[in-house]
Amino acid sequence: METDGDLVRGAWLGAVDADGTSCTTGLLDVLVDAHTTQRLELPASTMLPALLRQLLLPVVLDAIGVPRTRREWAERFGHGRFSDAEVELLTDYLGPRRYGDRFRILGGEQPFAQVADLEALNGETKSVAQLVPSIASGNNVPLFSALTEADELLLTPGQALLWLLHAHCWDTASIKTGAVGDPQAKNGKTTGNPTGPLGQLGVVVPVGRNLFETLMLNTPILPDGLDPADRPQWAWDERPASLGWKSPAGPEWSTRPTGGLLDLFTFQSRRIRLIARETEEGPRVHRVIVSAGDRLARTPERDPHTAWSHTAKPKAGQPQRRPRRHVSGRAAWQGLGTLLALALPVEGDGPYTSALLRQAGDLRADDALPADYPLGVEICGLEYGNQSAVVENAIGDSLPLPVASLLAENDWLRAVILECASQADRAGRALDNLDNDLRRASGGDPLPRDKGQRPSSRFLHVLDGTMRRLLAGLRTVGEDDDLLERAELAWELSVRAAAVREAETLLAAVPPRAVVGRVVKVNGKDVVHRSGKAVGAFYKKLAEILPLATEESPDNGKATT
Structure with missing residues (x-):
C-alpha cells in the first residue's frame, strides 16, 4: 500500500482465491475479481458486515445501481461475475475523475471515513488499540489480551482501515473525547453515546460460493431504485443542503434518520482521525482520536441485515418492529425459528426474519437461485456490559441453509x-x-x-x-x-x-x-x-x-x- 493509504489500488485486503491461495489486493481488484475470490481473510467475525456495509456494497450499488426487479437481479447473478460494462462503471467510479481520491486513509484533505484535522479539546491522542475490542484499552479490559494500554500497538494502513470501519459499526457507548469545534462537547468529553449501529442488531449475512455471489445476495431489490439524494459518506457534499445534516468530514454531529440505503450502510457513528508515523517497515498507525459521531434516530425497517421482533400492540412511542439480538451461548441453528420466520405472527408477538433471507426465498421461487444452491448464513453480534461501555462477548457462527426452506408458499x-x-x-x-x-x-x-x-x-x-x-x-x-x-x-x-x-x-x-x-x-x-x-x-x-x-x-x- 502506498504511503497515503490508497485503498483503490494498494494491496491491503486479505483474500483467498479459487484454488485456496491467500493474497492481498486492493478495492478495485477485489471487486473486479470477486467471482474468483472464495472469501475475505478478516480478523473477526464482526468485520465482514462492517466491510460489506461501509465499503464494498455501497461502492457497487452506487456505481452500478440496484436491481429494480427480481428478473434484473437474476440476470446479474446469472452472469456469475461483474460484466465488462459493470467493471467499466466500477473502474470509472473509483478513478480520478470521480471518487478515487477520496479512498485514501492517510493524509490529504479528506481521508477516508475520517475527519482530517480532528483535535481533542485536551490536545491528547490515544493508542490505536482503542479501535480493537479484543485489546485492553481504557475501561475495556478483555480477559485474555496480549497487550496492555502501556504497550504500543502499530497497525498497517490496511489493518487500521478495517478497525476504523469496525468502530463506525460496533464501537462501545463509552464516553468519547470532546472534539474542537463540536458545540455539544462538555468538559472535554461527550456522553450519552449509543453503540455503533450494528451493535444494536443481531446481524445476519447471507453468503454464497464466492465474493461476487455474496455481494449479490446482500444486494436488496428496490423497485424505485436509489433515491438520488441518498449518497454514501464519501459523497456527503452531494447531499441536499436542505437536509441540514452535519458533514461527516467535520467535528459536529447530529441525531438524525437515514437518507436511504447508501447513507445507512456508510453511517458515520463516530468522528475519527488516524495518526501514523514512519517506521522501518513503512507507515504505521499508532495513535487515534475517537469522538462522538452521528446518532441514528431509530434503526430503520429498511435495514436488510437483521431479524426483527414483531410486537402486535407496542407501547406508546415504541415501534412495532425492533431489531432482534442474538443470544450468547447458542449455536446459529438453535435460532432457526427466527431465521425461518418468513411471515409476521398472525396473532401476538414473535420473530420476523431479515429482508435478505425473505428475498432469497422469493428468488428461489423464481428459479433465480437453484434448489440445490449452497446458501450460507453468517451471524454475528457483540454483547456489551456496564452501560454498553465495554465489550463482554463476541458472537459469531455460520450455517448452511437450504434455500427451499425459505419458500414462503411451500413450508x-x-x-x-x-x-x-x-x-x-x-x-x-x-x-x-x-x-x-x-x-x-x-x-x-x-x-x-x-x-x-x-x-x-x-x-x-x-x-x-x-x-x-x-x-x-x-x-x-x-x-x-x-x-x-x-x-x-x-x-x-x-x-x-x-x-x-x-x-x-x-x-x-x-x-x-x-x-x-x-x-x-x-x-x-x-x-x-x-x-x-x-x-x-x-x-x-x-x-x-x-x-x-x-x-x-x-x-x-x-x-x-
Missing part, C-alpha cells in the same frame, strides 16, 4: 427443519429435568438457573456437527420424500443416541442412595424422588419427542437402575 421442508431443531431443544430440556430429578433423589437440590453447566449444553454441543451435516444435506433433497424421511429418521436416531449417552453418564454419577431416594413435601403432599422414577420419566419423554427413532428401536438405550 414442508421448513417444517421439517424447525421440528428437528425443536427436538434437539426439547431433548436437552428432558436431560436437564433428569439431572434435577437425580440430584433430588441423591439428597441435593437442582442447579440454580444461572449456575453451573447443564447437561443440555454438552448434549447440544455433541449434536452441533450432526445438525450442520443435516442442513447441508437437505440442500439437495429436492422433492424426494423418501430421502427426506430417511434424513429425519437418521436425525432422530442421532439425537436419541446422544441423549442416551448423556443420560447414562448422569446416572453413573449418582450415589447408591438415589435408588432408594427420598420423600419431600410439595404443597403439603409427599413426593417421592428416586433414580428409577427419574429415568423412567426421561425415557417416556424421549419417546414422545422422537417418535420415528422410538418406532425404529423402541428398546434402544434403556438404562438400568
Whole structure:
C-alpha cells in the first residue's frame, strides 16, 4: 500500500482465491475479481458486515445501481461475475475523475471515513488499540489480551482501515473525547453515546460460493431504485443542503434518520482521525482520536441485515418492529425459528426474519437461485456490559441453509427443519429435568438457573456437527420424500443416541442412595424422588419427542437402575 493509504489500488485486503491461495489486493481488484475470490481473510467475525456495509456494497450499488426487479437481479447473478460494462462503471467510479481520491486513509484533505484535522479539546491522542475490542484499552479490559494500554500497538494502513470501519459499526457507548469545534462537547468529553449501529442488531449475512455471489445476495431489490439524494459518506457534499445534516468530514454531529440505503450502510457513528508515523517497515498507525459521531434516530425497517421482533400492540412511542439480538451461548441453528420466520405472527408477538433471507426465498421461487444452491448464513453480534461501555462477548457462527426452506408458499421442508431443531431443544430440556430429578433423589437440590453447566449444553454441543451435516444435506433433497424421511429418521436416531449417552453418564454419577431416594413435601403432599422414577420419566419423554427413532428401536438405550 502506498504511503497515503490508497485503498483503490494498494494491496491491503486479505483474500483467498479459487484454488485456496491467500493474497492481498486492493478495492478495485477485489471487486473486479470477486467471482474468483472464495472469501475475505478478516480478523473477526464482526468485520465482514462492517466491510460489506461501509465499503464494498455501497461502492457497487452506487456505481452500478440496484436491481429494480427480481428478473434484473437474476440476470446479474446469472452472469456469475461483474460484466465488462459493470467493471467499466466500477473502474470509472473509483478513478480520478470521480471518487478515487477520496479512498485514501492517510493524509490529504479528506481521508477516508475520517475527519482530517480532528483535535481533542485536551490536545491528547490515544493508542490505536482503542479501535480493537479484543485489546485492553481504557475501561475495556478483555480477559485474555496480549497487550496492555502501556504497550504500543502499530497497525498497517490496511489493518487500521478495517478497525476504523469496525468502530463506525460496533464501537462501545463509552464516553468519547470532546472534539474542537463540536458545540455539544462538555468538559472535554461527550456522553450519552449509543453503540455503533450494528451493535444494536443481531446481524445476519447471507453468503454464497464466492465474493461476487455474496455481494449479490446482500444486494436488496428496490423497485424505485436509489433515491438520488441518498449518497454514501464519501459523497456527503452531494447531499441536499436542505437536509441540514452535519458533514461527516467535520467535528459536529447530529441525531438524525437515514437518507436511504447508501447513507445507512456508510453511517458515520463516530468522528475519527488516524495518526501514523514512519517506521522501518513503512507507515504505521499508532495513535487515534475517537469522538462522538452521528446518532441514528431509530434503526430503520429498511435495514436488510437483521431479524426483527414483531410486537402486535407496542407501547406508546415504541415501534412495532425492533431489531432482534442474538443470544450468547447458542449455536446459529438453535435460532432457526427466527431465521425461518418468513411471515409476521398472525396473532401476538414473535420473530420476523431479515429482508435478505425473505428475498432469497422469493428468488428461489423464481428459479433465480437453484434448489440445490449452497446458501450460507453468517451471524454475528457483540454483547456489551456496564452501560454498553465495554465489550463482554463476541458472537459469531455460520450455517448452511437450504434455500427451499425459505419458500414462503411451500413450508414442508421448513417444517421439517424447525421440528428437528425443536427436538434437539426439547431433548436437552428432558436431560436437564433428569439431572434435577437425580440430584433430588441423591439428597441435593437442582442447579440454580444461572449456575453451573447443564447437561443440555454438552448434549447440544455433541449434536452441533450432526445438525450442520443435516442442513447441508437437505440442500439437495429436492422433492424426494423418501430421502427426506430417511434424513429425519437418521436425525432422530442421532439425537436419541446422544441423549442416551448423556443420560447414562448422569446416572453413573449418582450415589447408591438415589435408588432408594427420598420423600419431600410439595404443597403439603409427599413426593417421592428416586433414580428409577427419574429415568423412567426421561425415557417416556424421549419417546414422545422422537417418535420415528422410538418406532425404529423402541428398546434402544434403556438404562438400568
